[in-house]
Amino acid sequence: MMGSRQVAQGALFYEFSLEDHVPQDHLIRAIDRFVDLDGIRQHLAPFYSSTGRPSVDPELMIRMLLIGYCFGIRSERRICEEVHLNLAYRWFCRLDLNTAVPDHSTFSKNRHGRFRDSDLLREVFETVVRRCITEGLVGGRDFATDASLIRADAGKMYSMSQEFWQGGQIDEETAPRAVREYLETLDEAAFGAASEVRPKFVSCSDPASQWTAAMNAPAIFAYSTNYLIDTDNAVIVDVEASRSIRQAEVGATRTMIDRANDRFDLQPERLAADTAYGSAEMLAWLDERQITQHIPVFDKTERADGTFPNTAFSFDPVADEYTCPGGRKLKKYWRDIGKERPAYGPDGFRRYYASKADCGTCELKARCTPNQDIRRISRHRHEAVRDKVRAFAGTDAYLESTRRRKKVEMLFAHLKRILRLGRLRLRGPNGAKDEFLLAATAQNLRKLAKLIPGGPQTA
Template sequence: MMGPKQEAQAALFYEFSLEDHIPPDHLLRAIDRFTDLSCIRAHLSDFYSHTGRPSIDPELMIRMLLVGYCFGIRSERRLCEEIHLNLGYRWFCKLDLSDPIPDHSTFSKNRHGRFRDSDLFRHLFEAVVARCMAEGLVGGEIFATDASIIQADANKQYSAPKADWDAAQIDPAVVPRAVQEYLETLDDAAFGAASEVTPKFTSFSDPASQWTGALKGPAFFAYSTNYLIDTDHAIILDVEASRAIRQAEVGATRTMLTRTRDRFDLSPDRLAADTAYGSGNMLGWLVDQDIEPHVPVIDRSDRKDGTFSNLDFSYDPATDEYTCPGGNPLKKYWRKMRTARTGVSKDGIKRYYASKTNCSTCALKEQCVPNKDARIVSRHVHEAARDKARQIAKTDAYADASRRRKKVEMLFAHLKKIMRLDRLRLRGPNGAKDEFLLAATAQNLRKLAKLRPMGPAMA
């Protein structure tokens, strides 16, 4: 028999508890156990006025932002609507059914004001990292690093070549916030000072973003998000925003390793990375920091014409000379210098020269230098570190580190596919930093929820 038609019945009184309507295995229940925001009010106290109308609780705004990044809700206007409707989101944000939802414009005002002035998002990220360490999820022995390109909120139609862009008169007092930030980062190692190469186009709306075709498709404006992870459980130990070029990404890794050591007293035994981090300067810096570089060496010494490569020449550190396969020496200088010289050029290269006489009478000349009078061998100032990296690459530990390095790529795939951060909403270097820090914080919280599930008693 067909039942009666269902109609909503108005009631004078309701007994309703949000706690009873959130499933025990809901992701937000697990994340809430690790979301301790009690220190936020103390951290922000100096950035609020002690008089006037009370402002919106900063903990509420942070919880709302975490919901957005954990569930891939990119629009803050839509985020407010979802929290208004979703019981689980309300519960996580400590809102009752009758509590109003803050207006979406509140996020912008606080993000560009007290949140940024206090470096709140960095403080929040590091608090979650500390919790991961307390839960035993950070081994501290093998780290991995990599960068991923994220499209900026800019397009080619509103851009110009750098020369034309500089021709315009820029008044920092009236330009948009993203342009002000660009002017402030011209000497920053992660942005303006990362490279002297001028990009083909510069965006008017976000000039700090990099015009790049690195993905082998149509070029676009972008930033790079740089991750430093502990490879035991893929916990993100640090994150840094930079230009989408190799020099800036390598510099960001140095910054992250130094900051992780200073903030958490963590310095890895080994660092795994791809070939982009295999320059002599980077390898030398790692060795100086007592970190084993499990990194492929950028090596252009191999020859395709069948002649001897630089690796076929033996080096003697005692005499600072090379010996060729024919047994003849190669020296930086064949005459005694009145003033001592290092022989190091501006690009960090030392060059060793063979004697023309020795080369002309050598039986191996056609295999060594068939088209010139004498052979020249180049040696990087950090060649000892490069040699160490080459030796490490032959070990089983290197193969293990290479497998672990793929965990960084998995995090980037999760960032773009699940959390939907494939294009930035905020402009300027600070906007990129805010988005990358919040996304990394959400990823670490989700990792905590997965690896430290709720027990039966807590459910």
């Protein structure tokens, strides 16, 4: 028997509870257990006036932003629509059915003002990291670091070559916000001061973004999101935005390690990274902090023609000389030097030379230096640290760190595929920082919700 047609009829009174309509196993309930925003009012108090009309609740705006980044809702206009329609999102934001959702323009006004002036988004991120530490998800011994390209909101059509870019002639008062932020970061290690090499093209809409290309991919304007993670449970301990070049990414890692030590008293025993972080200066910096470097050494001494590389020569630190595979010596000087000279050259290297008589009669000359009269070797001032790091390669601990380092790549894949942060919506260095901080906060919240079981949660 066919049922009767359902006709919606209005009622004078409804008995409705959001609590009853949010499933107990919904991800939003698990995330809500670890969202602690009690301190943001005190944090923002100096940035609000004591008079005037009351503003939109900042905790409400942060909760709505967390929804957007946790569930891959990229548009703030779309976030407002989803919170208006979705009962679970209303429950998370502490909104009843009669409460209006803030307009999307409220987010831009606060983000460019109070939120950035007070560094609120980093405060929220660090609050979640502290909760991860409290729940025992951070071991504090094995860390890993890496960077990933995130496409900027800029295109090739609205750009110019470096030779036509006259940054000194920009009127800062009339320039767009992204251009003013670019001028403010010219002396920062993660941006303008990272390298003296200028990119081939500069975007007119977001000049701080880097014209670059990943392997086997077309060139784009991009920023780099840098992660420092604890490899026990892949918790993001720190995140930093930078230009998409190796020097800036290495500098961002130094900043993150120091900041993790200052904010959370976390000093890793081991750091895993790829070859981009294996420069002599970086390895020596880690050695000073007594951090074991499970990093491939950035080394260009290997030769493609089959001749002996520099590593085939043994060094005697006491005699300060090398011994070649044929048993001959390589020295700094083959005669007495009356005037004392600098230990290293301006480039940080010390040169060692073989004797012309030894090389001329050596049976291995064809395999050592076939195109030169003598063999020369350049030794970096931090070569002893490089030798120590080379000795780590192949050990069980090194191989374990290499395996754990893949968790950083998994986080980047989750960031781009699940959270849909393949391209930035905000421009400028501050826009990149805001998006990277919110995305890392969302990833840590989802990690807590997955690894820490809990009972029913009520709001």
